[in-house]
Amino acid sequence: MSDRLALAHAFEDAGMARDKAEHVASVLLDAIHDNVATKTDLQMLAQGTKADLLAVEQRLTGNLAVAVRDMKIWTGSVLVALFTVQLVLGGLLIRFLPPQPASIQPPPAAASMPPR
Numbered sequence: 001m002s003d004r005l006a007l008a009h010a011f012e013d014a015g016m017a018r019d020k021a022e023h024v025a026s027v028l029l030d031a032i033h034d035n036v037a038t039k040t041d042l043q044m045l046a047q048g049t050k051a052d053l054l055a056v057e058q059r060l061t062g063n064l065a066v067a068v069r070d071m072k073i074w075t076g077s078v079l080v081a082l083f084t085v086q087l088v089l090g091g092l093l094i095r096f097l098p099p100q101p102a103s104i105q106p107p108p109a110a111a112s113m114p115p116r
Contacts, residue, residue: 004029 004025011021037045 004022007025007028008018008022011024012018016024
């Protein structure tokens with residue numbers, strides 16, 4: 001009520017008749033009453049927003065941890081598969097390559113050659 005009277009007095013001081021000043025002050029305050037946020041409204045909104053952001057952060061952190069775990073599992077699986085393929089191919093090469101004759105000797109090393 002004091003806001004309404006203060007506004008009415010301000011209109012009255014500006015030259016408006018008292019009954020008109022009170023009416024304009026009442027209409028103005030009624031019009032903005034439900035359309036203006038108070039400090040308490042803003043504080044409640046800020047608290048709600050902080051809580052929402054914290055929940056989103058926790059969900060993202062959890063999802064990121066799951067993604068990292070899945071990537072580690074996938075990488076390990078790929079490494080095991082590649083190692084298995086390498087072993088199989090190595091075994092096939094050893095099995096199907098013709099044996100080298102024992103008469104083939106590697107060439108002598110350069111240090112063992114006689115000087116000219």
